[in-house]
Amino acid sequence: MNSTHKDDKSEGMAGKILPAEDGITSAIITFLKKSLEEKQLEAVMIPSKIPDTEAWTWLLLQDESLLASCNPLPPVMTVQGGKALSNVTKHGDLHEKVAAVMRPCEVQAAVELLKLKQIDLDNIYLISVDCPGAMPLQDYMADPEKTAKAFEEAFSTWGENESVRPICQICHQFSLPLPQQSAPSDNSPPKNEAKFPAADLHIGLIGGDGTNVFLIPATAKGQDLLDKLDLSAEDSMVNWESKVEEIRERKFNKRKAADAEWKAKTEGVDNLAAVFDDCINCHNCKSACPVCYCQQCYFDSQLLQFSPESYLGRAEKRGSLRFPLDTLLFHVGRMSHMALSCVSCGACEDACPMSIPVGQVFTMMGNKTQDYFAYTPGLDRNEPLPLQIFKEDEFGEVETPREGAEAPAEETEKNV
Amino acid sequence: MNGQIGVYVCECGPNIKDRIDIDKVLEDISSLENVKVAKRFPLLCSNDGKKFLEEEIVKEELTHLVVAACSPREHEQTFMTVCKQAGLNPYLFQLINIREQCAWMIPDKEQATAKAIQYIRAGIQRVAFHRPLEPKEIDSIPDVCVIGGGISGLETSLSLAGKDRRVYLVEKTDSLGGMAGKLSKLLPYQGSELSSVEAKIKQAQDNANIEIFTSSEVSDVRGFLGNFDITISSHGESSEARKIQAGAVVVATGFGLYDPGNDSQYGLGQIDNVITALEFEEMLGKDKLLLKSGKPPKSVALIHCIGRKELGYCSKVCCLYSIKFAHRLKDMSSDMDVTELYMDLCLPHKSDQAYFDEAKEKGIRFIRSGEDVFVKNKGTQIEVEYDRDGQKDSITVDMVVLAPAMVPSEGTTSLAEMLNIPLDKTGFFKEIHEILDPISTPIEGVYIAGCAVGPRNIPESIVQSQAASGKILSSLIPGKKIKPEVKVSEIREDFCTGCQTCLSICFYGAISYDPIKDVSVVNEVICRGCGSCVGSCPSGAIRSKHFTYPQLYREVLEALR
Numbered sequence: 001m002n003s004t005h006k007d008d009k010s011e012g013m014a015g016k017i018l019p020a021e022d023g024i025t026s027a028i029i030t031f032l033k034k035s036l037e038e039k040q041l042e043a044v045m046i047p048s049k050i051p052d053t054e055a056w057t058w059l060l061l062q063d064e065s066l067l068a069s070c071n072p073l074p075p076v077m078t079v080q081g082g083k084a085l086s087n088v089t090k091h092g093d094l095h096e097k098v099a100a101v102m103r104p105c106e107v108q109a110a111v112e113l114l115k116l117k118q119i120d121l122d123n124i125y126l127i128s129v130d131c132p133g134a135m136p137l138q139d140y141m142a143d144p145e146k147t148a149k150a151f152e153e154a155f156s157t158w159g160e161n162e163s164v165r166p167i168c169q170i171c172h173q174f175s176l177p178l179p180q181q182s183a184p185s186d187n188s189p190p191k192n193e194a195k196f197p198a199a200d201l202h203i204g205l206i207g208g209d210g211t212n213v214f215l216i217p218a219t220a221k222g223q224d225l226l227d228k229l230d231l232s233a234e235d236s237m238v239n240w241e242s243k244v245e246e247i248r249e250r251k252f253n254k255r256k257a258a259d260a261e262w263k264a265k266t267e268g269v270d271n272l273a274a275v276f277d278d279c280i281n282c283h284n285c286k287s288a289c290p291v292c293y294c295q296q297c298y299f300d301s302q303l304l305q306f307s308p309e310s311y312l313g314r315a316e317k318r319g320s321l322r323f324p325l326d327t328l329l330f331h332v333g334r335m336s337h338m339a340l341s342c343v344s345c346g347a348c349e350d351a352c353p354m355s356i357p358v359g360q361v362f363t364m365m366g367n368k369t370q371d372y373f374a375y376t377p378g379l380d381r382n383e384p385l386p387l388q389i390f391k392e393d394e395f396g397e398v399e400t401p402r403e404g405a406e407a408p409a410e411e412t413e414k415n416v
Numbered sequence: 417m418n419g420q421i422g423v424y425v426c427e428c429g430p431n432i433k434d435r436i437d438i439d440k441v442l443e444d445i446s447s448l449e450n451v452k453v454a455k456r457f458p459l460l461c462s463n464d465g466k467k468f469l470e471e472e473i474v475k476e477e478l479t480h481l482v483v484a485a486c487s488p489r490e491h492e493q494t495f496m497t498v499c500k501q502a503g504l505n506p507y508l509f510q511l512i513n514i515r516e517q518c519a520w521m522i523p524d525k526e527q528a529t530a531k532a533i534q535y536i537r538a539g540i541q542r543v544a545f546h547r548p549l550e551p552k553e554i555d556s557i558p559d560v561c562v563i564g565g566g567i568s569g570l571e572t573s574l575s576l577a578g579k580d581r582r583v584y585l586v587e588k589t590d591s592l593g594g595m596a597g598k599l600s601k602l603l604p605y606q607g608s609e610l611s612s613v614e615a616k617i618k619q620a621q622d623n624a625n626i627e628i629f630t631s632s633e634v635s636d637v638r639g640f641l642g643n644f645d646i647t648i649s650s651h652g653e654s655s656e657a658r659k660i661q662a663g664a665v666v667v668a669t670g671f672g673l674y675d676p677g678n679d680s681q682y683g684l685g686q687i688d689n690v691i692t693a694l695e696f697e698e699m700l701g702k703d704k705l706l707l708k709s710g711k712p713p714k715s716v717a718l719i720h721c722i723g724r725k726e727l728g729y730c731s732k733v734c735c736l737y738s739i740k741f742a743h744r745l746k747d748m749s750s751d752m753d754v755t756e757l758y759m760d761l762c763l764p765h766k767s768d769q770a771y772f773d774e775a776k777e778k779g780i781r782f783i784r785s786g787e788d789v790f791v792k793n794k795g796t797q798i799e800v801e802y803d804r805d806g807q808k809d810s811i812t813v814d815m816v817v818l819a820p821a822m823v824p825s826e827g828t829t830s831l832a833e834m835l836n837i838p839l840d841k842t843g844f845f846k847e848i849h850e851i852l853d854p855i856s857t858p859i860e861g862v863y864i865a866g867c868a869v870g871p872r873n874i875p876e877s878i879v880q881s882q883a884a885s886g887k888i889l890s891s892l893i894p895g896k897k898i899k900p901e902v903k904v905s906e907i908r909e910d911f912c913t914g915c916q917t918c919l920s921i922c923f924y925g926a927i928s929y930d931p932i933k934d935v936s937v938v939n940e941v942i943c944r945g946c947g948s949c950v951g952s953c954p955s956g957a958i959r960s961k962h963f964t965y966p967q968l969y970r971e972v973l974e975a976l977r
Binding site: 091116117118293294296298337385388 | 952
């Protein structure tokens, strides 16, 4: 596989080498420092550890000395980067060149927000980093030191590590969307290619010998940033590419297996309700979700508050009524809103105090819905949201009855 | 809800009475919650019926009205007027179609009755959630924007401009007159002298109520009859776009000419002295009908129907102007050898036959050739090969004049998109009905005239221009108010995230974005209430005033019960 990649390698694939004798983090921080010093960038947005604590947060910084406490790949994802960046640029662009260094799923969320005009990327240099996954927040809270150590191990196993979050274990978007080079085929995982890639620059950690990292430009902006820095050129990304494809294929298959498993576990209202049984209706999943776009959530609004008589009436009709009311409806409603844009970042699952596998269920449902529209969220900035455009030949499966008079049993069951 | 709903079933003569058990319907629905009264009446749309309904609304102190009768297309307005007269807001009314959808559809009386009951129950559920809506009135703008400064545009402008009506005449090129202005002489019955076109240009220029924009194009149009916002952009670099308001738009963008292409069988651009009719007109205009060599031609072939086969339609005017050319050539020199090669002759007007007969009398040769006419170089002369009754034949001439077909003028497609009006398969603008309504478009207030609609001669174009003017004069009366759609969309600002999806969806350009509030805003005057934006909003921030979620939910729930 991947032969087309190699053939077209000369087209924008040439990256640069960043020496990393003192480790990956230090190499990336040095690169950012240099960019700030040489005024290629005016500011950087990056995760940082709050001094003397184990807490991680996002910093928008101009003072390069502050980079010392920063890490592009912290062990946990506290606030989703796409959401953090939307906080900064919702009301217009920054007028200065700012790099935002993020995990690929955070970049994808930023691109979905761009499509919903909730973010402005005009002067932002989105930099993605090969991501080994993130540790579950609750593990980190319980034992930061042990969890951070386990996270270090994830860098050597790339995808086979069982201590990272379950959603990260089945993530095949752990690396950068590349410029479009070939049409996706049916049998292999969809290639991460885009007409207008999500990130401007990607930092490749995979496939190196440990003493260097790859800086790979994906857009003209990324190329421009790279060209201005004095770094040694590297025109062969073969190691990185082939290793990424190998891991991607493995994780894609894992994801497909997980989807099948979750589908079986959530089939029908009763099973679905059982998964969300523990929900305490705190709506943390909604608040943590980077894409959940409504200004005012229907489920937080007065529209869902009825008269006591109405509740009594419903209780009478059904035998009993569970409170807080409509928790399952909340999740199903959010699912319908997020189905096409879910980037499987797992922020919802991390935020759930009851350890409900929200992210994994949403991912399964998202995959299936996105497949219907042949859409991958956050991969290509130029690809419009499926519901914003009309294609006559799209979604025929649900419009025309399938062959044979009766609907298949599978479909009927779903309509419960 | 403590409503008092009145439900009235119309017998519609035998139409409903014979096919639906109305008494059973009434029995079923009269006990429903909020239904105060349920009655039947022989013919509710009759004067007696309307009077009966009006009295019932008042007597029963109804808060909502449901009428089960015919299609809303037929009598919704009738019953809304009854409501108004009885002092009930007409939007607190729902018409249920039990005639077309039940009585006429289902032969089995029992089934038809059951379906009628279901529909009426759904309507009763819906109407309980209706809110009173108040119509608005806005001033209509009597001014008109005419696109295209050819003979049609000029005629339209001159017919419309007056003391209380301004006309904005927008012409793409730098001068008025269009194709007709390029002709050296008109046909005898068209006034024969070019001065008639020049006179119209002069009149338009002198008319203080006509503002002329040359080298300009209409770049944006939104709105509807009585209220269009139009942007006119000038081709000049420095000049700014002008925004105008008009009550109507007339599209008189004329036509272009079919280009047979350099490589074609006609040798245009390849062989000397093969020219198009328009080039021939120019030569006649300058009184310099000469060959490349500088000598006058002694023999000329006029080839008709260039492009007719490819395009699939007759351009209607070529035969006559080719005969006009022949006449003029013969008048110049009686020795001139003139041949007309045609597929079919199109001589539809009352003076045409005589004009053709005269030409024949002057010795002009008419040859009915097949489609395969080939123009070839033959020394200093030109050989024209053709098919005559299956036999190959040819003539040799000094000059060949091609009569190319009329095609839609450049920019027709983009103008159609901007105005939301359709084109037909020939690429010209499509009239609502080719025979019965030949100058109207589906957009109220947008009219089409002249060759923008398809091949026309000058008198036909003038008639169309005058017809469009007549439509406008009778519908856009200065001082008259217009009533925009009441059932429009509204955006709840608290819920709007400013994603602007609705802007790209709206067919009428009725939604704009307010960058300060970061929300989308509906222009209620332009909105037609189609509901596309409602469906497109990812946050459910938009609702249609007469198709609210509770209204539809209750109606569908009951209909499917």
